[in-house]
Amino acid sequence: MSDLQAVFWDMDGTLVDTEPYWIAAERELVESYGGAWSQEQAHLLVGQALEYSASVLQGAGVDMGNREIIDHLTADVAARCAERIPWRPGARELLQALNDEGVRCALVTMSFAPLAEAIVSALPAGSLECVVTGDVVSAGKPDPEAYHSAFTMMAADHAQRTGEELDRARCIAVEDSIPGTASAVASGMVTVAVPHYAQLPEHGAWHLVDSLAGLGVDDLRALLRSPVPVSAAPASA
Missing domain, CATH: 3.40.50.1000 (HAD superfamily/HAD-like)
Known part of the structure; x- marks a missing residue:
């Protein structure tokens, strides 16, 4: 070779x-719609395409469109990274x-x-x-x-x-x-x-x-x- x-x-x-940032953003979003978000649910999204993650979050009660969810999560995680990149x-x-x-x-x-x-x-x-x-x-x-x-x-x-x-x-x-x-x-x-x-x-x-x-x-x-x-x-x- x-x-x-x-x-x-x-x-x-x-x-x-950044996975803890994503998990925190997902949890806060789900809870804002009255739902619950576990570590186990969050870990199932690790490495997945964001379109898929958005559909799972909708199933957990988030009443937003796919792109709205993706933009919201991305902005949240980017803001956390602006403070500290892990x-x-x-x-x-x-x-x-x-x-x-x-x-x-x-x-x-x-x-x-x-x-x-x-x-x-x-x-x-x-x-x-x-x-x-x-x-x-x-x-x-x-x-x-x-x-x-x-x-x-x-x-x-x-x-x-x-x-x-x-x-x-x-x-x-x-x-x-x-x-x-x-x-x-x-x-x-x-x-x-x-x-x-x-x-x-x-x-x-x-x-x-x-x-x-x-x-x-x-x-x-x-x-x-x-x-x-x-x-x-x-x-x-």
């Missing part, structure tokens, strides 16, 4: 720990290391553009070259459309920039949820699963790691070459 070409990052729960352990460090070594990076999230822009703008310029959000795809995760779109965007000028075509087998997707890993695997990218709120079993379709903390670029290269998923501490830790 040749060298690592690109890394495609999920956002919520992977790059940033970065996941090791995420910014790994992203910076990838940038330093010239490995291209993209963001593939089911959050809508306003929230994604708030996170991207808090990073050094150019850290994430391509951004695909939930409001620009017709099918959200677990469908692979978002990853296909991001790959196509990056592939458009990859040969011109590097002298070689972008190859899915030389790209890594980093995810934390069941819908996210399903989307990444279906896209044909090598998938690294970093469980957070959702438990992810060891599986032949992805590499399972406990945390991004201490994970280095060489560790990702090793995972890219490994024929069998591993669950262990990063080699460079």
Whole structure:
């Protein structure tokens, strides 16, 4: 296997720990309509497309249209991020290391553009070259459309920039949820699963790691070459 070409990052729960913000926003919205919202219900929405989440919230009593719900939740979470962005352990460090070594990076999230822009703008310029959000795809995760779109965007000028075509087998997707890993695997990218709120079993379709903390670029290269998923501490830790 040749060298690592690109890394495609999920956002919520992977790059940033915004899930508590989403859960709080969902709970407050449901309760404003006289309903109840449990942690168990909230965890079922982790990694899902926002259109799906909106339909579940409607079922919990929220009397708003899908887009109204999505806009309300996005604005709420973005406002919380404006006060403090909760970065996941090791995420910014790994992203910076990838940038330093010239490995291209993209963001593939089911959050809508306003929230994604708030996170991207808090990073050094150019850290994430391509951004695909939930409001620009017709099918959200677990469908692979978002990853296909991001790959196509990056592939458009990859040969011109590097002298070689972008190859899915030389790209890594980093995810934390069941819908996210399903989307990444279906896209044909090598998938690294970093469980957070959702438990992810060891599986032949992805590499399972406990945390991004201490994970280095060489560790990702090793995972890219490994024929069998591993669950262990990063080699460079």
